[in-house]
Amino acid sequence: MHNMRTILAMGACYFLFAILLNSVGTVILQAINTFGVSKAQAASLEGFKDLPIAIVSFLVASFIPRIGYKFALLGGLSLVTIMCLVTPIAGSFWALKALFAAVGCAFAIVKVSVYALIGQVTDSTKSHSSLLNTIEGVFMVGVLSGYWVFAAFLSEDIASNNWLNVYYLLCALSIITMCLVWFAKIDKPANQILSHGSAKSDFFNMLRLTYQPLVLVFVISAFLYVLIEQGVGTWLPTFNNQVLNLPVDVSVQLSSIFAASLAIGRLAAGQILKKVDWYLFLNICLAGMAVLVLLTLPMTKDLPQTQVTSVFNAPTAAYLMPLIGLLMAPIYPVINSIMLSSLEKHRHAAMTGLIVVFSALGGTTGSLITGFVFEYMSGQHAFYMSLIPMAIITVTLFLFKKRAQQVACSSAV
Structure with a gap:
């Protein structure tokens, strides 16, 4: 139980990033409707999300233990908090690109840190596997929640960019997550196993x-x-x-x-x-x-031209x-x-x-x-x-x- 604050902080991080990362499909649809970009242009958002994850996760894996997992998590969350504020203010397609690039970079840091912390707060293979599956389960809950969170901010006026206000809510969630990380007992590794190569x-x-x-x-x-x-x-x-x-x-x-x-x-x-x-x-x-x-x-x-008003009368x-x-x-x-x-x-x-x-x-x-x-x-x-x-x-x-x-x-x- 003494690790509960750390586990709660890790779960909150994964919940937040599950919403942000898996919103790309919804954001692509809204970018097409709101900003008038082509489907090919909108598809580039996936690259702005995924490529930073690949690049940053490789580059920072051996560096994060040097600065400490708490500092790394707070840094990634700070970046996301700033971009969630900037995106609705800017209200443009380039802001969405920057947002997903920032989310990709931050998630790479968070994933490396969380996986390392799971090893710190568990003392057996069984408990490690159990906690890892729990954290990944929280991620899936975040994915499911994200669709409904974004849907709540969508309106019948498809050209309106009011849906971007969802990022103010996600900014608040990111700040709450930062508080959980700040108060969690996350120690800097005492014996760092660092790569001797470049x-x-x-x-x-x-x-x-x-x-x-x-x-x-x-x-x-x-x-x-x-x-x-x-x-x-x-x-x-x-x-x-x-x-x-x-x-x-x-x-x-x-x-x-x-x-x-x-x-x-x-x-x-x-x-x-x-x-x-x-x-x-x-x-x-x-x-x-x-x-x-x-x-x-x-x-x-050749679907019938009937008006669909809810998920219950869809084809x-x-x-x-x-x-x-x-x-x-x-x-x-x-x-x-x-x-x-x-x-x-x-x-x-x-x-x-x-x-x-x-x-x-x-x-x-x-x-x-x-x-x-x-x-x-x-x-x-x-x-x-x-x-x-x-x-x-x-x-x-x-x-x-x-x-x-x-x-x-x-x-x-």
């Missing part, structure tokens, strides 16, 4: 891992998975609004089904995988994803498409677990760096591709495109399984 040498050591066939197949699989997840998740509010002709607030609220599906899918998969082989299970999930896309998208054509397709999250949810955690368990423990940090980098690149690429296809073809074509990486993942999973088995056999010998 940042350049650390970076090349990380990249050398990709020379291993197993790692190369893994990063391709992770890249493609995040490409699908971010492509669908980020553009789902816009899809609901412009393809299904739903009101903006209803479009955003129904998108929360996707986040809920991801959360439920990962919880359920944890139990299913105790009895089912991971390779068979993931292939069933991929097949189910493809079937759901092929069944749902034809339902979005069936609006409920079915987000359910793809149930099927895709297990893929990423499973391949991460298998990859890390096949490496020596001293390589886990470098591997985690690769996971963050390629996940960020996959998320940005997925959003950009979906945005361009949405802009120049149609929303249906954009979501049909997800079938291509699904097919490629089935191939990479087969190669991944073979390589993992070879590594396990060689380790046993």
Whole structure:
């Protein structure tokens, strides 16, 4: 119980950043409506969010223990607080770009600090795993809450920028989180384990891992998975609004089904995988994803011209498409677990760096591709495109399984 303030501070940090990071789909829709930017331009917001996470998390990982986790957390939260104040005042698309860049940088600092602090406040593998899952669970609660928080500030006048007032609320939440961090008992590491090499040498050591066939197949699989997840998740509010002709607030609220599906899918998969082989299970999930896309998208054509006023009278397709999250949810955690368990423990940090980098690149690429296809073809074509990486993942999973088995056999010998 003496660590409760620290745990509460970590949970508050993750809750806040879950709302900010996963609001990008809603903000893309509003940027198109409010500022008149193209879908391709709006898609760049994903890059402003993801690339700083990848770059900063790698650069600061070994530096944060030197300055202390409390100082690092307060610094990241201060940056977010300032940008949440600036964004509604500036009321422009460039301010949204700056906001997401700041959020990406701050989250990289927060994630590194929180993961390190979990090790400080736990004293066993079981308690570490339990707390980590709790913190990640808080993150999913934040994701779900974010859709409804933003929807509460949306109005029928789609050209109005009054929705930016949501950032005043998030600014207040950030200040409260800073107070929790300030009063939490977070000690500076007494025995710092610092890298003796330069940042350049650390970076090349990380990249050398990709020379291993197993790692190369893994990063391709992770890249493609995040490409699908971010492509669908980020553009789902816009899809609901412009393809299904739903009101903006209803479009955003129904998108929360996707986040809920991801959360439920990962919880359920944890139990299913105790009895089912991971390779068979993931292939069933991929097949189910493809079937759901092929069944749902034809339902979005020639919809009846009835006015939708709430989430309760939306067309069936609006409920079915987000359910793809149930099927895709297990893929990423499973391949991460298998990859890390096949490496020596001293390589886990470098591997985690690769996971963050390629996940960020996959998320940005997925959003950009979906945005361009949405802009120049149609929303249906954009979501049909997800079938291509699904097919490629089935191939990479087969190669991944073979390589993992070879590594396990060689380790046993």
